[in-house]
């Protein structure tokens with residue numbers, strides 16, 4: 001296989017945006033992805049809708065996630081695949097494919113990274129498992145956009161799992177869809193369902209500890225989206241525990257669906273349409289990078305000098321131990337920024353991390369992890385590598401002012 005300027009591991013929002021930004025900056029890029037398509041959690045785990053990514057400043061709406069994220073939204077809109085913030089994931093897969101093809105990016109699907117080789121601080125190649133055995137991929141730079149900081153972990157960069165001090169992560173959730181619903185009737189009976197659910201939960205009749213039934217409308221008029229299973233106290237990086245989580249979550253899907261059919265209207269002719277291909281992982285490993293973004297930084301709305309993205313999504317913590325979800329909402333007009341240093345892992349010189357596994361604590365991750373924001377983080381990582389390729393520099397040597405100017409020139413909002 002040829003040697004690339006950049007290999008991006010993971011084709012979720014962060015990985016795709018990173019690849020696009022680097023390729024548009026002139027780099028020859030490969031995306032390595034273990035599944036069969038681009039989109040990551042949005043498609044593999046049926047995560048939907050985009051959580052809010054705007055605020056109001058001086059009475060005007062200001063979008064905090066723009067750039068490539070906006071291009072993707074425009075693409076969805078053009079294909080009538082975006083309704084408010086809900087989108088059709090099949091269309092998303094297609095749009096991302098087309099964007100990547102247009103940018104001349106190479107793709108390697110069905111390839112799972114399992115090892116790296118390093119010369120001192122430089123990753124020289126990665127190894128992936130494929131149907132035909134193993135394969136080596138060489139590149140001058142790497143971006144870890146696996147969500148789980150998988151590449152950083154394999155490269156022996158320091159990482160942390162979940163919250164301090166017990167390392168529990170936010171719960172995992174298997175999302176599902178119900179079809180042929182009379183949506184109006186369903187929503188009209190929500191209060192009754194809510195009361196029945198609270199009573200059954202209090203009586204210990206439900207295995208799912210989630211405090212309510214979280215449901216969203218979709219762009220398809222008779223289909224509802226449920227993000228409501230909750231598997232707690234399992235390590236998302238342990239193969240055995242993720243397997244247990246998948247089994248438990250599937251039991252919860254049936255439990256909730258049967259419960260709703262008993263206590264809500266509008267489901268008489270419905271059917272369980274689909275569950276996600278994979279259980280959704282909100283939080284797992286995060287790198288310990290050159291800067292660790294903290295919950296306090298977010299609450300203080302810090303504007304870092306090396307800001308590369310902005311966010312005001314609430315600090316949304318689904319209880320890692322059971323029932324309850326806590327929220328800290330940012331005041332209108334306020335937001336924090338994400339520093340470039342939080343993308344730089346320790347002990348390597350030619351790799352960045354993008355997406356939900358950048359360097360942060362549990363509280364900060366609970367806010368910036370949403371799809372619009374990880375997309376912007378990815379764009380920043382890819383733009384930085386584009387500059388590093390051009391200037392033949394290490395990731396720590398990237399001129400941050402040049403990076404910020406490039407991001408702004410390309411339509412990204414970075415918050416300073």
Ligand SMILES: Cc1cc2nc3c(=O)[nH]c(=O)nc-3n(C[C@H](O)[C@H](O)[C@H](O)COP(=O)(O)OP(=O)(O)OC[C@H]3O[C@@H](n4cnc5c(N)ncnc54)[C@H](O)[C@@H]3O)c2cc1C
Pocket residue numbers: 009010011012013014015032033034035039040041042044045047048049050051111112113114145146147148150172173174175227279280281282354355356357369370371372374
């Ligand atoms: C249940 C749930 C509900 C959520 N709800 C919302 C919501 O409503 N709105 C919102 O905006 N956000 C939501 N989020 C958050 C958001 O979906 C994720 O944080 C975000 O999509 C992460 O993007 P990413 O690109 O960092 O990682 P991912 O989207 O996870 O992408 C990582 C990619 O890397 C690939 N990969 C992983 N390991 C390997 C490997 N070893 N080799 C090769 N490829 C690999 C994966 O297949 C995947 O495609 C939710 C998350 C979950 C789990």
